[in-house]
Amino acid sequence: MSTFADQTFTPPELIRNFCIIAHIDHGKSTLADRMLQLTGVVEERAMRAQYLDRMDIERERGITIKAQNVRLPWQVDGRDHVLHMIDTPGHVDFTYEVSRALEACEGTVLLVDAAQGIEAQTLANLYLAMENDLTIIPVLNKIDLPAADPDKYAKELAHIVGCEPEEVLRVSAKTGLGVGALLDEVVKRVPAPVGDADAPPRAMIFDSVYDTYRGVVTYIRVVDGKITPRQRIRMMSTNATHELLEVGIISPEPKPSVGLGVGEVGYLITGVKDVRQSKVGDTVTAEKHGATQPLAGYREPRPMVYSGLYPVDGSDYPILREALEKLQLNDAALTFEPETSAALGFGFRCGFLGLLHLEITRDRLEREFGLDLISTAPNVVYRVVMEDGTEHVVTNPSDWPDGKRAEVYEPVTKCTIIAPSDYIGAIMELCQSKRGQLGGMDYLSEDRVELRYTMPLGEIIFDFFDALKSRTRGYASLDYEESGEQDADLVKVDILLQGEPVDAFSAIVHKDYAYAYGTKMASKLRELIPRQQFEVPIQAAVGARVIARETIRAMRKDVLAKCYGGDITRKRKLLEKQKEGKKRMKMVGRVEVPQEAFVAALSTDDSGGKDKGRK
Numbered sequence: 001m002s003t004f005a006d007q008t009f010t011p012p013e014l015i016r017n018f019c020i021i022a023h024i025d026h027g028k029s030t031l032a033d034r035m036l037q038l039t040g041v042v043e044e045r046a047m048r049a050q051y052l053d054r055m056d057i058e059r060e061r062g063i064t065i066k067a068q069n070v071r072l073p074w075q076v077d078g079r080d081h082v083l084h085m086i087d088t089p090g091h092v093d094f095t096y097e098v099s100r101a102l103e104a105c106e107g108t109v110l111l112v113d114a115a116q117g118i119e120a121q122t123l124a125n126l127y128l129a130m131e132n133d134l135t136i137i138p139v140l141n142k143i144d145l146p147a148a149d150p151d152k153y154a155k156e157l158a159h160i161v162g163c164e165p166e167e168v169l170r171v172s173a174k175t176g177l178g179v180g181a182l183l184d185e186v187v188k189r190v191p192a193p194v195g196d197a198d199a200p201p202r203a204m205i206f207d208s209v210y211d212t213y214r215g216v217v218t219y220i221r222v223v224d225g226k227i228t229p230r231q232r233i234r235m236m237s238t239n240a241t242h243e244l245l246e247v248g249i250i251s252p253e254p255k256p257s258v259g260l261g262v263g264e265v266g267y268l269i270t271g272v273k274d275v276r277q278s279k280v281g282d283t284v285t286a287e288k289h290g291a292t293q294p295l296a297g298y299r300e301p302r303p304m305v306y307s308g309l310y311p312v313d314g315s316d317y318p319i320l321r322e323a324l325e326k327l328q329l330n331d332a333a334l335t336f337e338p339e340t341s342a343a344l345g346f347g348f349r350c351g352f353l354g355l356l357h358l359e360i361t362r363d364r365l366e367r368e369f370g371l372d373l374i375s376t377a378p379n380v381v382y383r384v385v386m387e388d389g390t391e392h393v394v395t396n397p398s399d400w401p402d403g404k405r406a407e408v409y410e411p412v413t414k415c416t417i418i419a420p421s422d423y424i425g426a427i428m429e430l431c432q433s434k435r436g437q438l439g440g441m442d443y444l445s446e447d448r449v450e451l452r453y454t455m456p457l458g459e460i461i462f463d464f465f466d467a468l469k470s471r472t473r474g475y476a477s478l479d480y481e482e483s484g485e486q487d488a489d490l491v492k493v494d495i496l497l498q499g500e501p502v503d504a505f506s507a508i509v510h511k512d513y514a515y516a517y518g519t520k521m522a523s524k525l526r527e528l529i530p531r532q533q534f535e536v537p538i539q540a541a542v543g544a545r546v547i548a549r550e551t552i553r554a555m556r557k558d559v560l561a562k563c564y565g566g567d568i569t570r571k572r573k574l575l576e577k578q579k580e581g582k583k584r585m586k587m588v589g590r591v592e593v594p595q596e597a598f599v600a601a602l603s604t605d606d607s608g609g610k611d612k613g614r615k
């Protein structure tokens, strides 16, 4: 332990814990870079853009660090302070994790682009910060830009934060202008952490990542007592105990330390191999004489959106399983279980926090594991109460219960949309068509509004964000959070080929939209499925009632009919070609459906939401 001889625990009154919250692209990473540079944590020559974002250097060092949670020394009035800058995931899918990260802080820098003003994620994060009682330091960034209008946006920002426009700081993260003054303000305005140094230790986990070499690295903020190496600890939500192999701080590389005291932020390593054993939001205490009350109510991450993932090539199934298991090591929120689809074969029913989570996961499976996947249309979780009082939780349309349903509940969200006021009409029209209910509307400045809607999650996960963007020429920003459930008139629409239901195409939709879904799917499939030797009716049905129908007419001749005469090689070639093609066919009853038809029919382009613009 001699290497730690020069270290002591930092007195809480010299500690400031803060985070930076901002809408995407408003300059959070650039500001963090400047802070690293200004505090001397990263030397000038080692500095490069977005230092903290780089995963490759983290890998090279054999430890996956989230350097975003970094310790910065800063002197104010001749006293050396320790600032912990804590990064937040920042996307709506991870709201719970954001709120845990916020809880590890006493203050936050609310960063807004001085040429753009407040956006939906600015507000969403601000509300979370307010719920956590954080001191908010409003800051306008990019004041070096010619298009910046700091006076206008200082008013906007002051209005929502509830302060005077003069209290809004102005910086340029790019040039560094005002960043030193901002750090001074962090020390002055953000309260020092309070905690009981003599109490049994309690530390909150606000992040945990899996590292190939070290196992899980857990990021904690100590509230009471202290955490020291070699100590045995207990996770309060599971009662699992571990020995602490290493405790340290990050500045900006991980450095082992004598331990972490009240108010300090750092990491710990126990050798566990799975992030689900070190869960965000859980409380760490000592195994013996530990605390009895966990810090905040721990909440298991709950999947909100489900989708079936199937390998295009059925023989990839074991690879897909292994890949999902690997991803789960670093993603406590990802759930999956095997499922079989008559149409798509063997695959997995996967649960995600939201659409972005789904897209990221799918992307990683395809890129990192070389898989080719079909994903079924995403759906939310429904609660169905039957007339006899039994209840079903439906995460897959094929589990939709037959029989007499008394009530069906769907998850709803509170949405915030911010856009130029010219688009109010277009936005309202769109939201109404998605069963949205207007909750309120406020002007942020004379030409920008905030609209608040209550909207079913099931409607948002389809093409809502794309539609919003196209109706507002990209100017609208959207954020939403879950907000309970409501009963709704929902039905299951089945798609039948020659009378056989194709499970992969079933969907649960509002009664009023059943017809639209049915006709769209039926006509899409008519385009996608080639003619067969016989006529194939395509039907959309709700229960036994057919609501739409298309027909694929029979093929008149078979392929060999064209081969007259004795050209045997040509005949053989044709037969072989047909056999090749058959491999990529799936049989639905007697109907051959090419793999591509499934991919195209389920493609998210016009049936699933893509909201890549958000973070």
Ligand SMILES: Nc1nc2c(ncn2[C@@H]2O[C@H](COP(=O)(O)OP(=O)(O)OP(=O)(O)O)[C@@H](O)[C@H]2O)c(=O)[nH]1
Residues within 6 Å of the ligand: 022, 023, 024, 025, 026, 027, 028, 029, 030, 031, 141, 142, 143, 144, 145, 171, 172, 173, 174, 175, 615
């Ligand atoms: N002119 C100017 N550009 C800036 C300033 N700060 C950031 N930028 C630019 O704005 C863009 C977004 O900055 P980032 O730091 O990546 O923003 P972010 O909020 O971290 O974005 P994400 O990490 O993608 O959420 C980059 O092109 C930066 O170079 C500034 O003060 N002035």
